[in-house]
Amino acid sequence: MLWMLALICSLPVTNRAQAEKTEPENSKFPMTQSPTYNLEKAEKLARELRGKGIRDKAVLAAIARIPREAFVDEALAEMAYLDRPLPIAEGQTISQPYTVAMQTELLQLEPGDRVLEIGTGGGYQAAVLCEMGVELYSIERYEELYQTARETLNRLGYFPKLYHGDGYEGLPREASFDKILITAAPETIPPKLKEQLRVGGLMVLPLGGRERQQMTVVKRVSETRYSTSTHGDYIFVPMKKGTE
Ligand code: SAH
Numbered sequence: 614m615l616w617m618l619a620l621i622c623s624l625p626v627t628n629r630a631q632a633e634k635t636e637p638e639n640s641k642f643p644m645t646q647s648p649t650y651n652l653e654k655a656e657k658l659a660r661e662l663r664g665k666g667i668r669d670k671a672v673l674a675a676i677a678r679i680p681r682e683a684f685v686d687e688a689l690a691e692m693a694y695l696d697r698p699l700p701i702a703e704g705q706t707i708s709q710p711y712t713v714a715m716q717t718e719l720l721q722l723e724p725g726d727r728v729l730e731i732g733t734g735g736g737y738q739a740a741v742l743c744e745m746g747v748e749l750y751s752i753e754r755y756e757e758l759y760q761t762a763r764e765t766l767n768r769l770g771y772f773p774k775l776y777h778g779d780g781y782e783g784l785p786r787e788a789s790f791d792k793i794l795i796t797a798a799p800e801t802i803p804p805k806l807k808e809q810l811r812v813g814g815l816m817v818l819p820l821g822g823r824e825r826q827q828m829t830v831v832k833r834v835s836e837t838r839y840s841t842s843t844h845g846d847y848i849f850v851p852m853k854k855g856t857e
Pocket residue numbers: 705706707708713731732733734735736737738739752753754755758778779780781796797850851852853854855
């Protein structure tokens with residue numbers, strides 16, 4: 614099972630055992646949370662991620678405000694605030710919080726950015742992006758996951774534009790995007806997504822073979838030129854063609 618493999622995935626972890634407290638920040642994009650969610654656990658998770666090297670305060674503040682348990686099966690609620698990937702329907706995973714935070718940090722988001730996410734999954738990453746005040750478009754290839762993510766996100770007060778479709782196609786009618794985030798692993802950079810990135814925009818994706826991928830940032834430098842940088846090894850579920 615890939616999500617179990619991901620548990621042993623080597624990640625850059627700092628020695629800072631005592632994470633500093635995340636600064637509280639007023640939500641500019643309020644959500645209608647159920648009072649039954651215990652957000653102290655989400656705050657503790659954000660502090661843990663800060664201890665592991667995540668620096669972007671807006672990313673940490675978003676994680677501290679989101680009840681991750683809403684995105685997993687009730688039976689897994691106890692594990693929802695651990696820094697671990699967890700299984701969701703269709704054999705897919707909800708990414709490890711560290712990975713969500715790292716990918717989001719690498720996007721260098723500005724409020725109002727037009728962001729395209731490939732692989733909505735359960736919707737947790739989408740919630741982080743919504744909390745950060747971006748205009749989010751997100752595509753999922755499994756209809757069941759698309760439906761569930763929409764219900765969960767709307768219940769929590771998030772209303773991104775969600776699509777059931779093949780992320781390899783992107784959203785040509787909505788292009789271009791300031792940022793593109795791929796949360797499943799393609800073997801090469803999807804050409805149509807490169808075209809839908811604006812000049813100056815960034816794409817963050819896990820790139821490489823089936824076994825292991827390198828976190829990669831692609832910058833569109835000009836109409837025809839792209840530069841890339843890599844940021845450590847990860848294990849993601851594969852980005853698959855078509856829809857189900
Ligand atoms: N963003 C999610 C990660 C889910 S795992 C989170 O917050 O946890 C990756 C997701 O990408 C899976 O749900 C998988 O079904 C989806 N996926 C894989 N290939 C895809 C494609 N071609 N188009 C859209 N989604 C895809």
